[in-house]
Amino acid sequence: MVIRDYKPEDYPAITDLWLKTGLGGAHRGDNKQIIEKSIKMGGKLLIAEGEDKRLLATSWMTFDGRRIHLHHFGVLPAFQGRGIGRKLTMESIKFAKNKGFQIKLEVHKTNTEAIKLYTQLGFSYLDDYLVYIVRSYDD
């Protein structure tokens, strides 16, 4: 397994992985253009790739000039529990550290696997904040 940067030809496999891990979808405003724009803005999309070139996991980090936001972090279900998430989290933290910015993420309170992983690797819980979003301006 190698961890490498996103390439435009990864996009179909990424869409598939995000569907299988419950991470993606148009309702979240995720598409190829936004991924590539976020990279131009200083973000990074890390890919874990198997020896057979299969895309196994993603970690998408966006940069707003102030902090790195980690999201779309997921491992293909058949490959979970093999240490890929751990390695990818460590690489993600390394990216943020080398860039010199704090790294922040949101995780659902019931996602105990992910919470365990993130806290083991240095993320601290940020009190009782709630998360809000405007998904659409149509109504």
Ligand SMILES: CC(C)(COP(=O)(O)OP(=O)(O)OC[C@H]1O[C@@H](n2cnc3c(N)ncnc32)[C@H](O)[C@@H]1OP(=O)(O)O)[C@@H](O)C(=O)NCCC(=O)NCCS
């Ligand atoms: C959360 C996720 C990324 C973990 O990836 P993974 O490759 O399975 O994790 P690893 O094998 O590297 O395990 C690393 C750590 O994760 C935690 N973990 C992973 N699977 C776990 C499980 N079934 N139960 C409890 N903790 C678990 C543990 O802390 C584990 O370390 P340990 O084995 O030393 O205790 C993966 O389960 C996933 O993709 N889930 C669906 C998408 C998702 O929820 N992403 C997070 C969105 S915020």
